[in-house]
Amino acid sequence: MNRKEPDHLNLLFDMGQLASIITSGSDIEAFLTGASELVAKHLQAHVCSIYLFDSRSKNLVLKATRGLKPEAVDRVRMLPGEGLVGQCFSQDQILRVGNARTSPGFKYFDNAGEEPFNSFLCVPIRRGVVKIGVLVVQRREMDHFTLLDERALRTAATQLAGAIENARLLMALASESADINEDADIISKELPVFIKGKPDGYGLAFGTIRPSRKKRKAILFEADASNITYSLADFQTAVEKTIDELKELQDKFAASLPESESLIFTAHFMMLKDKNFTGKMKALIEQGISPVAAIQQIVLKYIKIFSDNPNAYMQEKAVDVEDLGIRLLSHLKAVHTPKTPDRGTIFVTQDIYPSDMMKLTADGIRGIVLVGGGVTSHVTILARSLSIPLIIADDPVFIDLPDTTQLLLDAGQGNIYINPDENTRSIFKGKQEAEKRAKTREMQPATYTIDNRRIRLLANINLLSEIQLARELKVEGIGLYRTEFPFLIRSNFPSEDEQYLIYKGLFDKTEPGTVTTVRTLDAGGDKVIKHTDFIQEANPALGLRSIRFSLKHRHIFRAQIRAILRAAHGREKVRLMFPLISSIDEFLTAKQVMAQCIHQMEQEGVPHKNDPEVGMMVELPSVLATIDEFAQLADFFSIGTNDFIQYMLGADRGNELVAEHYISYHPAVNCGIAKIAAAAIRHDIDVSVCGEMAHDPDHIPFLIGVGITTLSVDPKFLPRVQATVMRTNFSRASAYARLLLKQTRVKDAAEVLKTGPGK
Template identity: 45%
Template sequence: MDKEHLNLLCSVNELSSLLAGSHDVDTFLDRVCQMVMDHIRADVCSIYLLDENSNELYMKANKGLNVTTVGMIRMGASEGLVGACLASRRPVCEGKASTNPNYKSFTGLNEEEFEAFLAVPIQRGLERIGVLVLQRREQDTFDEHDVLALQATASQLASAIENARILLALRAQDDTPDAVASVEMQLIKGQVASPGFAFHRSVRIERAADDWLYIPGNVSRTFDVEDFRQALAETEQQLEELESKLEVKLPEMASMIFSAHMMMLKDPEFTGAMEELIAQGSCASQAIRSIALKYVDIFHRSPNAYIREKTSDVKDLARRLMGNLMRTVVDACIACEGRIIIAHDLYPSDLLKLSNENVGGIILGNGGVTSHIAILARSMKIPMVISADARLSKIEYDTPILIDAEIGNIFIYPTPQVIKEFEERNQRRELVQEAEVLDETRTICGEKVQIMGNINLLSDLTQANQLKVEGVGLYRTEFPFLIRTDFPSESDQITIYHHLLESMEDRPVTFRTLDVGGDKALSYFHDMHMEENPVMGMRSIRFSLEFPDIFKEQIRAILCAASGHSHTRLMFPMITGIEEFIRARALVDETLAEMKADNVPHLARPQIGMMVEVPSVIPLIDDLAEMADFFCIGTNDFTQFMLAVDRNNEKVQSYFVPNHPCILRALNTIASAALSHGTDLSICGEMAHNLKHVPFLLGIGIRTLSVDSQYLPALQNGIGQISVADCEAHAAALLKEPTIDAINTFQSEFMAALKP
C-alpha cells in the first residue's frame, strides 16, 4: 500500500478532529469527501446514504461534480452501479463505467467524462448505511490497492456516517432523598468481583430515574443565549478531553465513541433548535429540556433498534449541557470521579464511562463474580464487590465507604482504626508485588508450567508484560464489541489485533472468536434482548454461524493483523458437537481463500482449536481431539452447564462448585483424550488461578494455565513448592472421592503445607 493510502488511513483514524472543525453534519460529510479524494487522487468523491423509508439511495455529499445536484439525485437501493454495490455488499470497480449494463446516468450531474469508477459499501455490522464512490477521468486507473484503501476508509467512517444519517433522517420528522444511614460503622458482606482497595465517598446510579433533565426549583436566575453558547462550548471541550483520555486508557475505543454526541452538538436541528427557542424567549434550561425530550421521544418510537439505543446518547448529552449551564447546581449530582459507585446493575458501556471518569470503586447489587462485567472491571483495575444487602439502598450521597475487594467486605463509615489497618496492609502488599517475577514457572521438581495471560482489553498488556506472561492463552475478542455502541469495523479490529500481536512479539496469542450472548448481550443488537433464556440461546459460536458476515469479517481482521505472526491461534467458543466445529472451520477456510484471491497479506496457516465448556462434547472428546489443533477448558461455563447453575444468580451461588466430583472426573477425561491424541491443552477460568485447584490440574497432566496476569506471582510461588509426583497422587485421591466434603478435606490438607 503506497504512502498516500497510508496517509488516508491515518487521517481517517483522526475523525474526531475532522468533526471538531465542522460547523454541522453537512460540512463534516463534505470534508470527508475532500479528504478521501485528495489522498487517493481521484477527480470525484461522493457519499450516498440509504433512506430506509423509501428504500432509496440519495447523494448527500460530493466533491467534483455539479454541487447543485447534492440531495437531488435519488435511485432505488439496488439501482445503478451504486445500488449494485450496496445490494451485493461488495466493491464495484469498473475501468469504463458506461459499458456496464448497470450503469445509470443522471441529467445535470455531469459525470459522463469520469469513466473510472470505484464504489464500496458503507455498513455497520449487518446494517446497510450507504455507498462511498470515487471516479476518475482516465479509464482503468483504480487498482486493488485503491479498493483495499477505500474499503478500510468506509469501514472506519461507518459509525460516524451512520450517526450523521440518523440526524439527517430525523429532520424530516417533525425525587425523595434516601434515608440517612447510621453514623456508626456498619460491615456488609459481599462477593469479590474485581480485587482491590478503595476508600472514597459514595454516589448512587439509578437507571429508572428521570433526573437527567432535572431543573432545580430553587434556581433564581434565567439563562440566556450567551449562557447556552458558553455551556455548548464547554460541553464540546469536555467531550474532546474525554476522548483523549480514552485513547490512552482504552485504545479499542479511540475510534469515535463520542461521535454521536459530537454530531448532535453540530446539528442545527438539535442544538440549533435549542438556541432558536431561547431567541424566542424561552429560558435556556427549558429549551434544552424541550428539544431533548422531543428527540428522546422520536428515537424511542423508532422501529430501528440502533436508533432506539441512541436515546442514551441524547440523555447523556442533555445532562452535560444542563450541568454546564447550571454549573455547581447540577454538577455536584453527576460527578463520579474518585467516588464509590452504588448501582443495582451496569452495562459494559456504563463501566467504560465510569472508568474514564476515574471512579474509585463499585458496589454492584446484581450479577456474579464470573460475570463479564466483573471481568471487565478487573481489566480496568476497578475494585468491585457484589452485594444485594438491603442496607445499601439506604446509603446517602457522600457517605464515606471503604471497599475491601480482597475478601468482599464493605465498611460504611469506617473508623480511623479500620482505615489505618487497610492502608498498612496495602503498603505491605505493594512490597510483595515488587518482588522479582521469574521468566519461567517450574515445580519444585523442575517441571515447566506455562502461565499465559487472559487479555480482555489492550490496557491489560502493560501488566501482562511486566509480569512476564508467556503469551496470551485467551484473548476475549468480544470486549471491543461489548464496550461500543455499534459493531467495530474491520479496520478497527485490525488495529486492535495488530497492537496485541506486536506487544506479544513472538509469543503465542490465542484469539477466541466472538463470544456474545448470555450475560454479554450487545446493547445495539436488538435480537439479543428478545430471548427468554439467553444463556442457552443465540450466543457464542451459534451467533457467529447465524451471522457469517460478522464472523468472516472478524476472521479476516485477525488473519490480516496476524500477517508475520506465525504463533497466532483461532479458538471457537461453546462448541457443542462436531458439526459446529466443521462449519466454523469451513468459514475460516473460505475467508482464507478469499484473502488469497484478493492478494491481501495474511496468516495462511493459523492453528484452529476450541473451547471445551459444554458437557455434550465429553462423549465426543476423542473425535474432536483428532480434528482440533488444541483445546482450552473454560471452567466457568463448564461448571455452570455441568451443574445446571446460573453463575450470575446469587441465590444458587452455593451450588456453583468447581471441585464437584463430576467436574473433576470430566476434566480428567478431557485431559486424557488430549494427551493420548497429542492435542495441546490449556485451562482458563476461575479454577486456573486458584491454588486450591492447581495441584489437581497439574496432577491430571495439564501444563498450561491461562489467567489474569495479576495472579501470576502467587501462582508462580505456589507451583514452585509442589512436585508433579505429589500432584498426581493428590489428583488420584480426589478422583476416587464421590462427595464434595471429602474432596474439600483433601484439598485443605494439601494447601496447609504451602507457604503463602
C-alpha cells in the same frame, strides 16, 4: 496508466483524522463535507459523494460531495434500485464500473457536473444490518479502480458509519417536536454502616457516590431555583466546555483502549453541531428564555422522540441525548458554581452493559455497586480488566443514598462500608498498598515446583492495555485472547479490516517468540452483540452461542479468521482456538472454514499466517467420550473450567438460586479434568487451564498433580500463581490428586481439598 498503489495494510483511517472531522467544523453538513474530502484524499479520487437514505421520502439523497457541483447537494435524489447508487443500496453490494456513462444502470443528473468522470466505485454504508446510505468515489480515467480500492472504500464506509448514522438521524429529526414532563424523586434515609454484597470482582475502592442516573436526570427537569441569571455567553461557554471535555475523554479512550471504538462520543458531537439542537437552544435564549430552560426544552424533546421510537437502536440514542443534556447543564451551572467532578467516585446502578463500562472508565470511576440483580460474566471480566472493583448488592438502600455518601468497596470479599470511619479507611489503605505491592512483585522468568517440575504461566488478555502488565511480569505468552470484547464494547460491528488492526496491535505488543493464543468469537449466552440478529432465547446458555454462532454466521466467522491470520503474518507460535466445541464434526467444520480462508487469501495474494496451531476449548461434557479422538485432531487443548463446571453440573454460575450446586471440586469435575489431561499426555499435545481454577491456590496443586503443565490467568494473578506453584511439591501434588480422584462424595472431596497436599 501510472498510479501509486496505496499500501494494502494501510486501508484504515488514522483515528485522529476521524476525530478531527467529527470535532471540528460548525455543523453536521460540515462534518459530511469533511468526510467526503477525507475519503477522496485517502483513495486519490477526483470525486467523493455521500448519499443518505431518507426514510420519509424513501429516496437516496446526495448530502455531501467533494468534486461535484455544490448546488447538487439535496437536489440529486433517486429511489433504491434507481441508477448505480440505487442499485448499490438495494442490492447491498459493491459496484465497480470502468466507464459509468456507458453503463445501462447509470442515471444522469444535469445539475451534478458528473460529465468528466468515468471510473465509478460505490459501497453501501451499513450500521450493523441496517443500510443507511451509499459512499461513492469517481475518477476521470476509465477503469481506474481495483479490488484494493474496493476494500479501502468498504473499510472507509465501515469506519464512518457510526458518525454518518448519527448525522442522518439528527437530520431526520429536524422537524420533529415533543413535550415531556417528569418529576425527580430523591429520598434520604438513615444509613447502615456496613452491608455485605456478593463479590463479583477484585480490588479495593474508596470514593463519594456518583449520582445515579435517576438523580443525574433530575437536572433535566428541575426549575432553576438559584438567583443566578445565565446569559447567551454563558451558554456558549458551556457548549465549548462540553466539547473540550468530550475531546479529552475521547483522546484518553483512544490511547488506553485501542480495540474499542474510540469515537464513542460521535452522537454527542453531531448533536452539538446540529442547528436543530444547540441552534434551537440559542434561538430560544435570544427570544428571552433562560439558558437552563432552553437546554431542558430541546433535550427533553429529543429524548421523547428517540424513546418513543419502536426501534431499539433509536431508543439507545435517548441515553446519548440525556448524557449530553446533563453535561451541558452541568457546565452551564459551573460557570458560576464549581462543578463536582465524577472522577474518583463510586457508581451505583441497577443495570450496566459493556459499553457503559467503557464510558465510566473514561470518566475515571473508581468502583461500581450493582443493585438488585445479576451481571453478565463479561461485564465482570471487563471490570477486572479495567481494574474497576465491582460488587453486587441486593439492598435497595444504595439507590437513594445521598450524593455526599462515601463508600469503601472490598470487591474480593463483597464488603461495602458506608461512610467508613478513619480506622476502617486506614485498614483499607494498608490493604490497598499491600495489593499494589503484590501486583508489582518481581517474578522469576521461569516457574518450577519445589522438585523442579516446569510449569508454564500464560496470560488471559481481554483488553490490549493488559499486555503491558503481562510483559512487565515476564509472562511466557498469551494463553487466551478473548476476541469478543471489541465486539461487545463497540457501538458498531467491526469489519475484517478493523479487526485486523486490533489483532495486529495484539501481535505487535506481545514478546516475539512467545506463544499467542487467539480464541474466535465467543458470542451468545450472556454476551449479546449489538447489530446482529440475536433473538431472545428461553435458555441462552444452551442456545446459539460460541462456535455455533460462528458456524451459523459464516461471513462473520470468515472475516474474523482472515483478520487474525493477516495480523499474524510473520509471527511464530500463533494459535487459533475454537470455543465450546461439542463434537468432532463441529471441530472439523471449523478447521475447514479456516482452510478455505487460507486458500482464498493465497489466491488474492494477501499476506497471512498459513500454518497456525489449531486447538479447542474443552468446556462441554460431550467431548469426554471422544477425548482421545479430539487429541489426535487438535494441536492443543485449553480447559475453560468456568463453563466446564457449569455444564458438567447443570448449574448456572450466574444464578444465585443454584449457586450452592456450582462446585468446583465436585468429583465429576475432578475426574473430567483428569481425563482430559491424561488424553493430552497420551497424544503429546499441550493442555492448559484458563478458567478461575487456574488462579485458585486451593486448586493449583490438583491441576499440577493430574499433569497440567500450563496455567493461563489474568495478569494481576500471575505473581500469586507463581508463588503457589513454587511452594508446591509435584510428587506430593500427584499423590494428592490421586486421593482427590478417589472421592465420590462432594463432602469428602471438600475435606481432602481443605487438608491440601502438604509440604
